[in-house]
Amino acid sequence: MTKRITQILCWNLFGILLLSSQYYSYRDGFWFDIDSTIFHFFNHFLDGSHKTFLYLIAVTNHRIFDVISFVAMALLYYLYFRRENKDEKQKMIALGLMMLMMAVLIKQWGRFIPIAHESPTLYFEPFESINRISKLTHFGTKDASGDSFPGDHGMMLMIFAAFMWRYFGLKAFIQSAIIVIVFSAPRIIAGAHWFTDVYVGSLAITSIVLSWFLLTPASDYLVHCLLRLIPKRFFKTS
Template sequence: MKVQWKRLLGFNLTGLILLLSWALPHGLPWTDLDDRIFWTFNQWITPDNGLWDDVLALLNTRFFDAASFAVMGVLFSVAMRRDPRPDRWRRWLGIGVTMLLTAGVIAVVTNKAITYGHPSPTRFFAHAAHLTDIVSIPTKDSASNSFPGDHGLMLMIFAGFMLRFADRRTAGWSVAFVLLLSAPRIMVGAHWFSDVYMGALSIALLALPWVLCTPVAGGMTRFVQRCLSRLPLAR
């Protein structure tokens, strides 16, 4: 695979524009948008909305995080089963290893390179309603530093790899699940909208194309395939 310069530069330019729209004094009104989205959902967090409170709490538990990973696992399995190649299981193990390595490197670089941070809206606004004050379910509704949205970033990395390697239907579902599975963090106030759709998305647009639009992802996948083919159990 050759370097897809048009896609790479297009994605990088989009990510850079997102960053500039947030960083420049007269850029897009991210602050106003963040406030509006937060208060739209926060006003529904009251003792009078018991069922809604419980559902929102469940969507922000460690169990739901595990369910999110399970959903990605199912989509990954579906993509592998739909792959017509005879050596598909080794190929997709290679894709999986490459994806995990990519996610790990991006996470480490992000944590070291980004020195900026800010608290979640539930900690920023003193009079915000806290779900943990209402429900007995152990849930997460705040963070001392919510930027960027790490949960959303991992979902975007997965979706990026599905767009690169999977069939169109599976890739489409992967993108849809980015929206669905990242929404609960925003709805409960543990993340600002911009933490995910400016912070995480800009990182994904700047970093992922250098793996997926170049020979890096394909080369790493083939390397893992060759290593697996040499194992006694793989023969």
């Protein structure tokens, strides 16, 4: 128990330090320098001379592409689901519902963080010429946000990765972490999010909240509660 408490406190300290560093440097300093460098590096390649890359980023930032990221997570989850026996499959159904519940709750909790800023496209646009994929492609795609912190899309992906680590081990975490990187990258490349919106904001909030849930009996308890509440007919074909 002492080991678990130490782990929880370490994850909380990690998250608090990340948020604090972001709060004091998101307009100037360490994180802003990193954010600015990453944004300008990728924005250079969105000038229209690299058509394939431009349209790739446009397509992967369309709202429909969010469904593909969900499908990728579902497929990975299914790979582990199909290996289990009937009882474990039932637990995994309840676990999947719990992940969705936690994603909604954590997203709402993130709104209370006292950090708010516009996306890099909107921040830099008044001061310099930047490339906006929505204007260059005339494609309904996301390349800006009035309040991009924290990265909601990245947070959902990270919540999935955390659950996979907790219940299926390191290999499952590495596989899901690849999904996090692949599907969060288009938002950053397009300038709809700063790098730190995802890898500071989303990571910090996920670390703080989920540590109290996944490193305590709370998650297992909720899974068992959901198992009792879900109608048994949903398990007949499991």
